Amino acid sequence: MVVTIGIFSIIAILAAVDSLKKEIEGSLSSLDTSTMIVMRFSFSPTDIPQWKREQFPDVSYDEYQHLKRNLPQTAAATYTLNVKSEPVTYGGKQVQGVEIGAVTSEYYFIEALQLQEGRFFNEAESNSGAPVVVLGNEVAENLFGNPEAAMGNKVRLYGRRFAVIGVLEKEGNSMFSQSKDGAIFLPVNVTRRIYGDNNKQTFPQIILKPEDDVDHAAYIAQVEQSLRLYRGLKPDQVNNFFVNQLKGLTDFIDNITGQMNLFGLIISGFSLLVGGFGIANIMFVSVKERTNLIGIQKSLGAKNKFILLQFLFEAVILSIFGGLIGIFLVWINTLILSQFTGDFQFVLSFTNIMIGISVSGAIGLISGIIPAISASKLDPVEAIRTGM
Secondary structure, eight states, X not given: OHHHHXXXXXXXXXXXHHHHHHHHHHHHTTSOTTOEEEESSOSSOXXXXXXXXXXXXXXXXXXXXXXXXXXXXXXXXXEXXXXXXXXXEETTEEEEEEXXXXXXXXXXXXXXXXXXXXXXXXXXXXXXXXXXXXXXXXHHHHHHSSHHHHTTOEXXXXXXXXXXXXXXXXXOOXXXXXXXXXXXXXXXXXXXXXHOSOOTTXXXXXXEEEOTTSOHHHHHHHHHHHHHHHHTOOTTSOOSSEEEEHHHHHHHHHHHHHHHHHHXXXXXXXXXXXXXXXXXXXXXXXXXXXXXXXXXXXXXXXXXXXHHHHHHHHHHHHHHHHHHHHHHHHHHHHHHHHTTSTTOOOOOOHHHHHHHHXXXXXXXXXXXXXXXXXXXXXXXXXHHHHHO
């Protein structure tokens, strides 16, 4: 029973962490891990004190244009603003809390967006702040009934009318990233006119995607040097911005999930330790109860090795049986939980199943070795006499 609990704990933790990691990787899959985000915040721990980081200026639209002009090895660059959600209306219908994607035209290529209808706005529309929008699939369905009907119509946002020029394909929900189904995208220069360039609530970002064959360390150095020169920073001054690489974020996530696995395995190890003692006790009792039988077997010619392997086999089978019950319980729980977590799916991989079976077998082998040795070393005459 204790082995079952221990294996259940280990496999449940491994399955949960694998599922979590798979979901995170799926959420980040639309962005290339080489993508870099320039902003006043850091994705990872930094030696710069918080009070100093809070004084860093936001990246500006002019800085975005400067970097775009002066980084020839850039495949795509975009400038985005994080603005609050807004209601969007069409006729008598209204959708509340629509996420606003205020971006430049190259965001389409960096995010690898998929369109079901129409197109994304081009560079000219982006630069001029044209009144055009691209709708998320869910927004289009709520306002127009279906994505096809949205094309060519105008929706009202910020008290203005915007022409619908495209509708994104349906993405579905994600636990770790905001689905674009309930969002709309419009040229960033529209929102710049509304919010201004010095609004600390918009969290502007410059997103850069270098060309495939570019050395990332050298590219980051170019970004830092170019932006330092633009901002007029002296050689002894630290960067008042951060160049965050998504690969660093995924490495950080891998580190976190690895620590979660380790922590979970340590906790589960205590259950397995108790389970190992339980199996050892069962085997000692089995040896004691079968002392007479062991003596008879040895008197008929059974060798010590045969007795040893016999009891080891029993201990391993007993432990594996308990482990299989634990794995079965994990499998049942993954099926149940997946019904209540939407698009987040719990995964019980074949690797984790084999880990559970292997650990169970190892626990049985380790726990049964001492009772098996004690059984194999019994004197046949004494064993028969003791068992009578």
